[in-house]
Amino acid sequence: MKLAVYNVENLFDRAKAMNLDSWEDGRPVLEKFAALNGLLGQIAYSPADKTRMVELLHDLGLEKSDTGPFVILRRNHGGLLRRPRTGGVVIEADGRADWVGSLELRDEPVNEHAMRNTARVMMDIEADVLGVIEAESRPVLAAFNSEILPALGGAPFRHVMLIDGNDERGIDVGLMSCEGYPIGTMRSHVDDRLPNGQPVFSRDCPQFEVTTPSGEKLLVLVNHLKSKGYGGTAASNAKRKAQAERIAEIYRGLIANGASHVAVIGDFNDTPTSAPLAPLLEATDLKDVFTHPAFDDGGYPGTYGLCNAANKIDYILLSPGLFGKVRGGGVFRKGMWPGSRPRRWDAYAEVGRPADAGSDHAAVWAEIDI
Structure with missing residues (x-):
């Protein structure tokens, strides 16, 4: 045998973040994805959590859209965030029960x-x-x-x-x-x-x-x-x-x-x-x-x-x-x-x-x- x-x-x-030329190229994306996913999964969001979420959303290219270069934010129901016309992101949810959805890595062939x-x-x-x-x-x-x-x-x-x-x-x-x-x-x-x-x-x-x-x-x-x-x-x-x-x-x-x-x-x-x-x-x-x-x-x-x-x-x-x-x-x-x-x-x-x-x-x- x-x-x-x-x-x-x-x-x-x-x-996509794992399909770059080297692990070092994708590492920052994967680390920030994991950090944001961890925060979004918490039962309650503190003011500090919300501040960090906004920073990570920006870093992952999600400041203006739910689709970034490497990550997709799926919001099926509830109010996680809003994007004012003046710019930026405001986290409106106070915890995981306030919205339904997920954070996902984008794939490519x-x-x-x-x-x-x-x-x-x-x-x-x-x-x-x-x-x-x-x-x-x-x-x-x-x-x-x-x-x-x-x-x-x-x-x-x-x-x-x-x-x-x-x-x-x-x-x-x-x-x-x-x-x-x-x-x-x-x-x-x-x-x-x-x-x-x-x-x-x-x-x-x-x-x-x-x-x-x-x-x-x-x-x-x-x-x-x-x-x-x-x-x-x-x-x-x-x-x-x-x-x-x-x-x-x-x-x-x-x-x-x-x-x-x-x-x-x-x-x-x-x-x-x-x-x-x-x-x-x-x-x-x-x-x-x-x-x-x-x-x-x-x-x-x-x-x-x-x-x-x-x-x-x-x-x-x-x-x-x-x-x-x-x-x-x-x-x-x-x-x-x-x-x-x-x-x-x-x-x-x-x-x-x-x-x-x-x-x-x-x-x-x-x-x-x-």
């Missing part, structure tokens, strides 16, 4: 070449079970599977599953599997909570039970941990550590209940020696497939960007029962931009510029005798 994980960075549409290169990667790695990171929704993932893969000559996966998570940007995690690898029992951890009441997982930590042709049961936990793209460093690290602690707790519970074939896969947004990932990488018996003697990293230690050691952020972690059955593994980078001076790896001919890459992430795979 070949198990793989791939951050596709959206399939058809992506938030993914580059057509990038979309096709994403599909090529999904086809060429020939995974039996594929964890997918940053897919918009199950209908979108299913449409990509049934329409785009066959259009490029690929065989669609037989099973496609994705459970909506906590992220408002349309970047969820899911699982696809081939004929003979049905997805059975599923469990979401979308509602797990921190002591302060906030969700543990930025997206989710869905748990999928997959049955192999031999009848063995494989439990796959798919993850996308808190990014470093926006938010303060200390807060992001704390969030990622809490997520790693909860995944470790879930894993230990599965093992205690008799599971022996468990895989924790995904984009963890941090490096193997980082403190936030220590509860998962050091305090459990999970093993990174990168450390297996049969694993080939292709000459580069990372999985993101130019694949330096500091960019090793995508993982396949295996329980000892699975790690002992690994027969090979590697990093598939043909859908990534290889750099230009020099080109670091062979890429698809269609990856003529960074914007044409299927993703900034490589796909990671492991061949397991199960």
